[in-house]
Amino acid sequence: MGQVEHVIWGAVKTRLQFVIGGQFPGLLVVTDYEGESIDNISRRSHGRFSTPNLVRIAFKLFWTLETLHMRGFCHRDVHRRNVLLRRDHDGIVRLKIIDFGLSLPLEPAPFPEQNLTSWHASLQVCQNQAYTRFDDLTSAIFLEMWFVPLNPFGAQREEWLKRKPQFDQDPFAYFYDELEWIAGLYSEVSLQRTTGYSHTDLFDIFYKFNPGFDPTSPISYRVENVGLIID
Template sequence: MYFFRETLSLPIGTLIKERYEVNNLMCHTRLAKVYEVTDTLKGDAKCVLKIRAFNNQSFHVESHYLEKCRRDRGFPYLVETFDFEADEEKYNCIVTSHEGETLLLHLTRRQFKISIANTLRIGYKVFCLLEKMHQKGYVHRDLQFRNILLEINYGGDIDVKLIDFEYTVEHSPAPECTGMIGWYVSLDVINGKPYTVLDDFTSLVCNLMACQGINPFGYKKDSYLELKKQFYNNPMEYFPEPETHWIGRLHLEIERQRTDGYDKSAIMDIFKNA
């Protein structure tokens, strides 16, 4: 097991590989640091540089998936991967295109309540992207509002992309889950059941709830399990407004499919009739 060295810091203006100039630190993920950089070989083109401890398995996982979807709409473009050395330590680097702002940033600006129409648009587009991943044979396993990017054009249309594939794995056979927990994680996964495509869709529902200011799970790790159980006992109680009923129905349909099997058309019908 390799742990990321938190002491690594790249000052603004640092030139990596004689090509990428550091603009700012964007965020920390659990296994990496993420920087905005300028690709000096392409004028002022902005890119995202993700740095991990050398030979960390997540680097190979993410770079492999990004290569698989390199020219697919809805996913960042993989510019290149390379190794980098700083302070006598080696790191793996992934450079991708810079794509929009996180859903979390949009929600924060709007006090965690966006229009139901945009919530529907985001939900449908993320569902289609997850479907594309699943058709390629993969599950995301970390779908939360930091890993959904939005770009709103002048006409008001919303372009959606998924990022952060360090937990992405092949979905057949269903991968075992140990210690996965979070406000966006399904009760089945928290209870240790194997991860399926339906668990990606459950995470989508949790993000749609966040878009409407519905937060029955909180953000404290030690309370997720109990609060999830309460929600699952009577989910529609959390959708009192008629305009949000479709989100509750989406949750119920996904849970039904855990027994009856995956039915894309039934999920699509909920989006169409919302």
């Protein structure tokens, strides 16, 4: 059995135990209170977040996924109920990912042992291709779109399979100027599927579209009736 201490974006320390057994490693997460799902928080926040907070959340989510990938694992189930936000004692809202039940080693790239088609899955995953780090990142981008809110894929499996190739052909057609950075992220991730992963090229997108904005700045929020509301 191997163990690693995995600290995600300064949140509460979590011990991830990678238990070697059977065909694939399992993942056991032991932690204290982790936070509230971004899905629940968005409902309280009228279903949308401001553009500055979308950028901040995307940056933190990409950074968190990169941390997991550096450990040699992919998540394979990034969606709005598996991403948590927590207001810590210092008043900073921090982000973390939960539910590693589908997580597998990145190498060799795992082929799906089950159908992973979903709204938040990449086109490649919906086509049953081998899973890569870029599929985690694409799911993170789709999560951001949900909180615009923007839904170019519809609500049913048949719609997802039809519309995701259309989105893949021209993602910029779906965003107005203030949100073109989301299309930029998608295009860069798509490019890196061929050229290979580049932290610099990917994270530069966060600065390119608004050079005067700091994507690492704290998420802005307010608290009403003990509930966290993201601006």
